Amino acid sequence: MDxxxxxxxxxxxxxxxxxxxxxxxxxxxxxxxxxxDEGKLDAQFRxxxxxxxSLTGLSEPGLDKARNSLVQLGLIKYVKGKKNVKPPEYRVIQLYGVSSRATGYPTSNPTRNDKSKPTGLDGVGQQVGQPGGQPVEHKDLTSTDSHLTGTDLDDDDAGITRASVIDKWTSLWGFPNAIAMPEINGWLEQLPADVIDFAITIAGEHNVQARGALKYMQAVIDGWQKRKITTLDQAKKAAAEHDQRMKNGRGSSKPTRAKETLPTWAQKTPEKPASDGKLSPEQQAALDARIKKFKARRPEKEGAEA
Structure with a gap:
């Protein structure tokens, strides 16, 4: 199956x-x-x-209801598993091509709950057709649309798969919970897997924590969708432009002009007398007078002590 x-x-x-x-x-x-991912498009798998x-975010009753509806719609085969022994068995039914839609699909009888009596794994039950009548061939399902090519926006990049996206998310923030998983599935429906993978990479580079991961991713992907970004190259270009804007924004504040001052040697200062270590005549005369006065008082002091 392709x-x-x-x-x-x-x-x-x-x-x-x-x-x-x-x-x-x-x-x-x-x-x-x-x-x-497991190479079992043409085989049954458990x-x-x-x-x-965990992957779908459905409740147990919701899973039963959705599975039974897919069986009745002729989209999957389902064989009930055995509790604690074998998981349920599935097979995806090929939708394209004439024969697969014209003859109907053998499926198991839908059940209300997996906890009911096991039907065994030795075969597939009675045929179940479309609700309201037998499956009818539809021209939109049996013909090839010439406008759909290998670059269809709904197709995942060959190198990055949905599993890769989930693995990267898990490595950063743990396995997606019931709120995050439907969001991821929705993104993968609208954009190639490599674009979603790149968005997660950006979040990791910005050290986004688990509690803010979903909100951050929503903002990034919503922004890309508004700008009609649908390929990895476009996403990388947008990310580079954003980083450049942020860099320019941080450096765009008006630089403070340094106050221009003249060097010390060029500044006008009051004239100061040159000092070469010698006293002026006035200073020398004052000093001599003080020394003379000191010597005159010294003999009187010595006589008093005697």
Missing amino acids: YFKQRRAYRNFKMYEASVSNGQNNLYRELLDYAN MKNSALL
Whole structure:
């Protein structure tokens, strides 16, 4: 199965053939992306309910309801697991191509709760068609749109996958919680995975903490979307321009003009008498008088002591 063709066909399915809720969409995309990442697009694979609950942000009843709806819509096969023994088994049904949509899909009977009596893993149950009748071939699902190319904005970059995005988020802030995960899924629906990965990288470089990660990411991605940024190169250019603006902003304050002063030797100062270590005649005369007076008093003092 071709992952990108499947995504395009699924998008057309949502647009023209059936209404898909947010919960159903999140579950389907998690299953599709996991199958692609693990190389099991054409094979059945097992996935724990606990993992799907964390990835989709659904409650347990919500997961059951969304899964049963996907089965009835003919989007997945589902085989019930055995508690504490084997996780449920899934298979993504190919949507593009004539035969897959014309003949219907063998699926298991939908169940209300995984805790009910196990049906076993030895086979797939009875056929379940579309609600209200059998599946009908749809031209939008069986034809190739010539306008959809390998650079379709809905397709993930070949080097960066959804799993890579989740891994990077987890390495910085821990595994996305039930609030963050739907936001990430929404971003990945609207922008390539490498763009979201780059936004997380920016947040990491700015030392954004876990408690502010979601708000920071929302601000970055909302800003890019308003500017119609849809590729990694555009995002990198926008980030570089932002950094330059911030740098210019920090250095744009009016520089304080240094007060210009003349050097000491050029300044006008009151004239001072030159001092070469010698006393003026007046100073010398005063000093001599003081010495003479001191000597005159000295004999009188010595006679008194005798």
